[in-house]
Amino acid sequence: MAELLRRPRTGRLGSPRGFARLLAHTDPVALFGIALSVSLSITLDLTGAATGVESLLAGLMGITISLLVDSLARAERRFHLRTLLDGPPWLARSTPQLIGAVREAAEAHAGTRVAAVAQRRYEEFRLEVEQLAAGRIIRRGDDDEDLIGATRDCHRQLLGLTNVMPRVSGELSWWRGDVGRRYWEANLAALARGVTITRIFIYAELGDELSELVQTQRRAGVRVGLLPFGAVSPHLNVNLAVWDGSGCWEAKMTAHGEISENQYSINRTDVDRLTRVFRLCADVADFGGPESGPL
Template sequence: MTGEVLGRGAERRVRSAGGLVRLVAHTDPVALVGISLSIALSVTLDLTNAATGVESLLAGLMGITISLLVDSLARAERRFHLRTLLDGPPWLVQGTPQIVAAVREAVERHAETRVAAEAQRRYEQFRVEAEQLAAGRIIRPGDDDEDLMGATRDCVRRMSGLTNVTPRASGELSWWYSDIGRRYWEANLAALRRGVRITRVFVHATLTDELSELVETQRRAGVRVGLLPLGVVGPHLHVNLTLWDGASCWEARMSAHGEITENRFSVDRADVDRLTRVFDQCAAAATFRN
């Protein structure tokens, strides 16, 4: 019986300590410092007889009151900022509290487990991806061609592409004959039928029969194709890219074996301008045949 009472007492102390920790965690640091200084001032005035007991108490209470007022203003400002952030589409306003509540429950309910660690990792990943979206970028795995296809279907005026066929990226040419490459070419043909002007430059180490056949196929379909031997431009221009209507772009991040590991679609003006400069320099150095 005594052990049970002691156990309950220990549990109450743990809960009280946990409540104190949560209180401290949710209190503005400025308020905590202000309250601590107010208490220290009150004690100092009383111990040094610089003020009467009542005056020391009033000075401490006044400092604590000011600190709590500052804390209240800070909380109000944070709530106003949060409401401003959530002043958006209904799906954002309704979904954000649910996401935050779910992550918090996972971390608190399953503390110090793999679940809590994974919840934090996924939240951080979501934060990074959201920041990329805010910058106008979509980053997808190498086998996800959704943006490449979608932007080609949406193109209405002009489309520019740069494909590198080099010894280090020899697999890039076979990409055109893969399932993704064939779907992309079909989207190119549909764009040509809509009146879209397509210009494509192939950077190559060797003009093989396979590459020549691919180039002629695209030329006959109506694509303006240029050939650029490897070494004519600097290595920093060896980029696989596509530009649509001067408003959006796609860039492939490659592995050492020439495999696409990451697809980067962007409507960010800086990204579009950068890849436009890359394409223009390569196109200026390429050989086009009418």
């Protein structure tokens, strides 16, 4: 029995870690109120402004009020969390598991690379979700899921702006690559459904390879415009697509002219901005000429 009494407490509040956790989860206002109440009680007792019992009662009253404020704050946070989870069933089902796993990684492996990576990945996840909340999907440069998928889902109109500036990998390498071929197949399927496609090529030199690509797309039914480099402001030289005026795609480019990031968006500001960019280029582009062919 004596050994049990001498044994240090290892419960949630019996260890420094448990006490630290209690302080971390207590509202700062309540902590300040408790500290102020204790200070007031001691001051009243030492100065003789109140008897010992009165000082004690004043301190206990202040602590009670502080703990009540803390309880109300906790209840408000719990209500807020329940409100946030009052959504799709999969959200309420998976969120506790996600938070629990991140917390376990951070606490059980504190001070290790595991905890550091857990925090970093959680921050990355938070940033991605914030983008989703704004109506945007951000993907790697080699992930074309949204570009192809949105073209397949298009019903009425597709607007496209393509830069074919000379670069290390060749100015038309994208169209010859796997992504470009699959994108063109999705374009052909859209044309067969009756979708109107208008595409502008911004080019530095109208060579045979680009002329052949333009002719191929025009013969397939795409309305193609040509825009020489320098005809518009450099900030308009972007790669974009706009579907039915409700969704858009923009490619973020590297210094070598290769796609580093794909951004799909249904955010109204993004759609309007890219539509405006396309219209400004269309006002200057040449949709006729000897290479126009049948439309």
